[in-house]
Amino acid sequence: MTSESVATRPGIDLARIRAWLPAYGVYAAIVLLVLYNVAFTPNFLAWSNLRIQLIQVAPVVIVALGMALVIGTEGIDLSVGSVMALAAALIPLYLGYGVVAAILISLIAGVLVGLVNGTLVARVGLQPIVATLALFVGGRGLALVISGGQLKDIRNDDLIFLGSGDFLGLPMLVWIAALLVLVVAFIVRRTVFGRRLLAIGGNRPATELAGVPVKRVLITVYVICSVLASIAGLLAVARIQSSDASAVGLLIELSAITAVVVGGTPLTGGRVRVLGTVAGALLMQLVVATMIKHNLPSSSTEMVQAAIILVAVYAARERKSR
Amino acid sequence: MTPIVSDPEAPTAAVAADVRRAERTDRIVSLVQRQGALAVLIVVVLVAAASFPNFRSFDNAATVLVAAAPLALIALGMTFVIITGGIDLSVGSLYVLGGVVSAYASQWGLLPAFLAPLVVCGLVGVLNGILIAYTRMAPFIVTLAALLGARGLMRAISDEGSTTYLVKSDAFRSFGTGSFLGIGYPVWLVVVVFALGMILLARTRFGHAVHAVGGSEDAAALMGIAVRRTKVWVYVMSGLLAGLAGAINAAKLGSGVTVLGIGLELDAIAAVVIGGTLLTGGAGTITGTIAGVLLLGVIQNMINQVGNVPSSYQQLISGAFLAVVVVAQTYLARLRRVT
Numbered sequence: 001m002t003s004e005s006v007a008t009r010p011g012i013d014l015a016r017i018r019a020w021l022p023a024y025g026v027y028a029a030i031v032l033l034v035l036y037n038v039a040f041t042p043n044f045l046a047w048s049n050l051r052i053q054l055i056q057v058a059p060v061v062i063v064a065l066g067m068a069l070v071i072g073t074e075g076i077d078l079s080v081g082s083v084m085a086l087a088a089a090l091i092p093l094y095l096g097y098g099v100v101a102a103i104l105i106s107l108i109a110g111v112l113v114g115l116v117n118g119t120l121v122a123r124v125g126l127q128p129i130v131a132t133l134a135l136f137v138g139g140r141g142l143a144l145v146i147s148g149g150q151l152k153d154i155r156n157d158d159l160i161f162l163g164s165g166d167f168l169g170l171p172m173l174v175w176i177a178a179l180l181v182l183v184v185a186f187i188v189r190r191t192v193f194g195r196r197l198l199a200i201g202g203n204r205p206a207t208e209l210a211g212v213p214v215k216r217v218l219i220t221v222y223v224i225c226s227v228l229a230s231i232a233g234l235l236a237v238a239r240i241q242s243s244d245a246s247a248v249g250l251l252i253e254l255s256a257i258t259a260v261v262v263g264g265t266p267l268t269g270g271r272v273r274v275l276g277t278v279a280g281a282l283l284m285q286l287v288v289a290t291m292i293k294h295n296l297p298s299s300s301t302e303m304v305q306a307a308i309i310l311v312a313v314y315a316a317r318e319r320k321s322r
Numbered sequence: 323m324t325p326i327v328s329d330p331e332a333p334t335a336a337v338a339a340d341v342r343r344a345e346r347t348d349r350i351v352s353l354v355q356r357q358g359a360l361a362v363l364i365v366v367v368l369v370a371a372a373s374f375p376n377f378r379s380f381d382n383a384a385t386v387l388v389a390a391a392p393l394a395l396i397a398l399g400m401t402f403v404i405i406t407g408g409i410d411l412s413v414g415s416l417y418v419l420g421g422v423v424s425a426y427a428s429q430w431g432l433l434p435a436f437l438a439p440l441v442v443c444g445l446v447g448v449l450n451g452i453l454i455a456y457t458r459m460a461p462f463i464v465t466l467a468a469l470l471g472a473r474g475l476m477r478a479i480s481d482e483g484s485t486t487y488l489v490k491s492d493a494f495r496s497f498g499t500g501s502f503l504g505i506g507y508p509v510w511l512v513v514v515v516f517a518l519g520m521i522l523l524a525r526t527r528f529g530h531a532v533h534a535v536g537g538s539e540d541a542a543a544l545m546g547i548a549v550r551r552t553k554v555w556v557y558v559m560s561g562l563l564a565g566l567a568g569a570i571n572a573a574k575l576g577s578g579v580t581v582l583g584i585g586l587e588l589d590a591i592a593a594v595v596i597g598g599t600l601l602t603g604g605a606g607t608i609t610g611t612i613a614g615v616l617l618l619g620v621i622q623n624m625i626n627q628v629g630n631v632p633s634s635y636q637q638l639i640s641g642a643f644l645a646v647v648v649v650a651q652t653y654l655a656r657l658r659r660v661t
Binding site: 076127137141144299300310 | 409453457459460462463464466467468469470471473474475476477478482588589591592595601602635636637638639640641642644645648649652653656
């Protein structure tokens with residue numbers, strides 16, 4: 001008798017479930033929750049309801065994609081909410097020069113924030129949580145200074161179309177988010193950059209020795225994350241049809257990190273699950289929606305979210321421990 | 323061992339001078355790193371005193387101190403957690419939860435108003451600590467979940483934040499608003515707690531264990547330190563102090579306010595980091611944390627003195643300040659390693 005035969009006992013194979021759960025548990029949870037809702041929630045399958053859910057989850061998905069890349073390098077980006085606010089504050093200022101100009105400006109702001117974050121992390125060598133904390137605090141302040149702390153209405157039809165329009169029956173927001181998911185999935189799976197990003201998260205010294213320009217890759221990752229956040233920011237403005245720098249993207253860093261973690265991406269880096277991240281965001285959205293539909297108070301929603309995070313991380317923990 | 327240098331005179335003198343120089347650099351760098359925040363605080367206070375006549379008044383100083391009291395307590399707990407190499411994101415929520423629980427419990431008198439938040443927030447700290455120490459989950463994630471959970475709990479007991487419990491106990495209320503020698507009671511409480519914290523960190527076996535765990539968990543375990551127990555205790559302390567901070571705030575405001583505390587955990591981390599405690603763990607001082615907290619408080623006060631300046635500028639300045647300090651510290655740390 002060897003240990004192998006012990007491992008393959010008849011019946012339920014615990015080890016395999018343990019390996020399977022963190023990676024695919026989120027999909028199983030979504031299926032269960034959807035089935036439950038189909039059975040017990042009236043009008044759950046109504047198109048208007050699904051539409052609202054998708055529109056609400058889109059910004060979180062976009063921010064979480066960037067967060068997943070950063071977490072893949074064993075980093076974290078707390079500044080995403082502030083970047084959204086910054087993008088939101090800049091939009092009304094430059095809308096007079098046309099939609100394209102306004103969007104470009106807010107994307108450039110995202111690039112700049114990403115450069116600062118990336119430089120602090122990669123070149124100065126700060127811990128990501130501290131490096132991005134500075135812009136988490138300062139970024140929203142800057143956004144409020146730019147906007148003068150005022151709420152501004154947006155009346156540009158092109159921009160509003162991005163936020164509330166439809167294309168082929170689906171909201172533009174969903175199309176944009178889906179496109180970005182494909183782009184990020186492609187980057188992670190099919191490009192050299194994606195490989196290098198994962199290598200840095202897996203073992204940075206070894207990656208450096210292998211001749212990978214680690215600092216440049218890291219800075220690029222933070223830039224991508226910030227740009228995605230500024231896209232989410234301008235889409236939020238387009239959807240609400242007003243720019244409120246004090247409210248846009250508030251606490252979204254927590255939702256994004258939650259989506260990434262629940263989706264099976266380990267915080268220790270070296271692996272990014274893009275579809276898992278999307279599923280993580282969808283699951284959290286479904287949980288909230290289910291509880292609202294059943295008239296449960298939002299306080300219990302938060303506690304359930306907390307429990308889901310803990311379960312997801314606990315399940316993932318087994319794989320990493322050697 | 324045979325002496326390597328046969329003629330001891332010239333070479334050893336040169337080596338000794340080298341060593342002395344290296345030691346001196348090391349001392350200066352370490353001093354700046356540890357007491358830099360204090361130096362900056364003194365400069366900022368002098369500048370403020372010179373530019374704003376009102377800043378110099380005793381009343382204003384007392385105001386700064388009272389306003390800084392809750393953050394100071396939270397930052398103290400955070401200092402212990404960060405020295406062990408961890409982080410506690412739940413303190414902002416616990417602070418609010420503690421305030422609401424305290425205001426609710428004040429109907430039974432002064433003592434329950436203090437004890438109830440300590441019990442509730444301490445229990446959350448126990449949960450944090452056990453999950454982090456025994457399941458080896460990342461502190462960042464565990465306390466993030468606790469942030470959500472504590473906020474949910476707070477909302478649940480305040481009917482989704484719509485019920486504001488007023489402080490019923492007059493004794494408790496007067497603790498928050500009264501003063502001794504012109505300085506509010508909360509400040510005196512904070513002074514006592516900080517003195518205890520300093521003794522705990524510098525003079526007790528627990529303090530040594532905290533440093534050792536942050537320096538190297540494996541080495542600490544080999545030294546016979548109860549690593550897990552130490553970790554649990556720092557999170558319990560952090561929870562207790564956040565609860566106490568909430569109680570103080572409830573006493574000051576006369577009610578358990580449900581909307582405060584968002585981002586307070588990050589303010590506390592900022593204060594600790596500005597104070598020279600390294601996020602990598604193993605090193606840190608409580609005096610630095612005091613300086614960090616006061617620095618944030620004085621900056622806010624200065625901005626209030628200028629008047630008409632929106633609070634957004636304060637966030638901007640705090641953020642910039644934090645960036646400068648951490649970058650400077652990283653360079654100092656590197657300088658130390660090189661020499």
